[in-house]
Amino acid sequence: VPNNMQYLQTMSYILIIAAVVQFLETVLRKFIPPLYKALGIYLPLITTNCAVLGIPLINTQRGYNLGMTLVYSLGAGLGFAMALVLFSGVRERMAKSDVPASLQGVSGALFAATLVSMAFFGFQGLFAN
Secondary structure, three states: OHHHOHHHHHHHHHHHHHHHHHHHHHHHHHHOHHHHHHHOOHHHHHHHHHHHHHHHHHHHHHOOOHHHHHHHHHHHHHHHHHHHHHHHHHHHHHHHOOOOHHHOOHHHHHHHHHHHHHHHHHHHOOOOO
């Protein structure tokens, strides 16, 4: 692995799966609308499930014992829940506001994700050495 970047392995898997799911969702919406409607909310949940699958992969790669695995998994779950609450709050505010057409749809979701990630960067200073 170039530049000792093994720690990005799980993240790259998640990003690849998320990109494929988004592409599949777009194709289904355009070419097979009945299937797209039948899948409904379950199609985007595939991406969420692969993010949740990353936690056991990280636990086994790092060789955590039971106690460390429980603490790490609980922390990751709480962080994921916090991210979902923040993300849904931003999306709800955007839905109720008069946003430009260029920030609606997928671009709006990316903008909301950017805002949520900036909020999490604010937490970085709390735990810095």
